[in-house]
Amino acid sequence: MPEGPVIRFLSEKAQVFVGKKVKKASAIDDSLDLKQLEGQKVTEIKTYGKQLLITFDKITVSVHLMLFGYYLINGKKPNGKLRLGLEFDNGELNFYASQVKLIEEPLEEVYDWTVDVMSPKWDPNAAVDKMNKLKKLLICDALLDQDIFAGVGNKIKDEILFNAKVHPASNIEKVPDKKKKELADEAASFSYKYLGWKRTEVQDEHFSVHWKEICPRDGTAIEKPKMGKQDRTTYHCPKCQKKY
DNA sequence: GGGAATGTTCACTA
DNA sequence: CTAGTGAACATTCC
Numbered sequence: 023m024p025e026g027p028v029i030r031f032l033s034e035k036a037q038v039f040v041g042k043k044v045k046k047a048s049a050i051d052d053s054l055d056l057k058q059l060e061g062q063k064v065t066e067i068k069t070y071g072k073q074l075l076i077t078f079d080k081i082t083v084s085v086h087l088m089l090f091g092y093y094l095i096n097g098k099k100p101n102g103k104l105r106l107g108l109e110f111d112n113g114e115l116n117f118y119a120s121q122v123k124l125i126e127e128p129l130e131e132v133y134d135w136t137v138d139v140m141s142p143k144w145d146p147n148a149a150v151d152k153m154n155k156l157k158k159l160l161i162c163d164a165l166l167d168q169d170i171f172a173g174v175g176n177k178i179k180d181e182i183l184f185n186a187k188v189h190p191a192s193n194i195e196k197v198p199d200k201k202k203k204e205l206a207d208e209a210a211s212f213s214y215k216y217l218g219w220k221r222t223e224v225q226d227e228h229f230s231v232h233w234k235e236i237c238p239r240d241g242t243a244i245e246k247p248k249m250g251k252q253d254r255t256t257y258h259c260p261k262c263q264k265k266y
Numbered sequence: 267g268g269g270a271a272t273g274t275t276c277a278c279t280a
Numbered sequence: 281c282t283a284g285t286g287a288a289c290a291t292t293c294c
Contacts, residue, residue, distance in 0.1 A: 025272060072272095072273075086273080086274080087272090087273085088272095088274065088289080089271070089272065089273045089274085089289090089290070089291080090271085090272090090273090090289095090292075091273095091290080102291095103290090118291085119291055120290090121273090121289090166273095175272050175273075176271085176272055176273085178272090232272095251284090255271075
């Protein structure tokens with residue numbers, strides 16, 4: 023479920039709970055003091071990268087879906103392990119297999135929205151500068167770095183590189199700055215496109231390389247080796263994506 | 267049963 | 281101290 027645009031989509035659907043008071047807050051375990059949320063009014067629901075932030079007067083709940091997380095609005099999974107369940111007068115919001123945290127510090131101290139590719143504050147030039155500091159790493163690692171491209175995930179990474187015709191195993195130092203800027207811009211524009219597809223309930227038919235077998239540009243067989251620092255599956259066309 | 271897959275953090279080693 | 285490695289967690293599907 024969980025790349026930036028998917029979380030943004032969830033956030034849009036969850037806006038119906040903004041301004042509502044939590045009737046009941048619960049979870050399968052009591053590692054978090056969720057009782058303090060009961061009776062509190064939701065002030066905002068927004069995202070930072072792949073995290074959903076539900077803010078209250080003095081506290082924020084952050085939910086990260088990690089790899090397997092999922093949510094249900096106005097529904098419960100029969101045997102699911104509830105990681106966070108919030109009940110309101112007009113419905114409920116339930117999370118499973120997620121990482122839930124309570125944040126008491128002001129959000130501006132915790133998050134830098136210039137790093138979030140879907141934020142109005144997103145700064146692609148700063149991203150280029152940060153990529154240059156990674157030097158010896160591969161470009162595919164840079165795109166997954168949440169301190170540079172918050173919200174970009176493994177699937178989006180593949181699509182960005184394909185659209186910019188850059189080979190994932192390219193050396194960061196060798197990729198020209200102009201091309202890096204193109205990647206940064208593509209990170210944002212692809213994320214918004216992805217969000218648009220989510221809104222029309224279309225799933226992944228719009229992807230060009232990820233999970234594909236043949237390059238839509240030249241018919242070459244797509245390769246998908248594990249690559250980079252994190253050894254992630256990386257779909258790419260060995261022919262039309264240039265290796266720097 | 268085994269192995270993957272949209273992700274991240276932390277303990278441990280060299 | 282730092283960089284790198286491996287484990288851990290969690291779920292569903294084939």
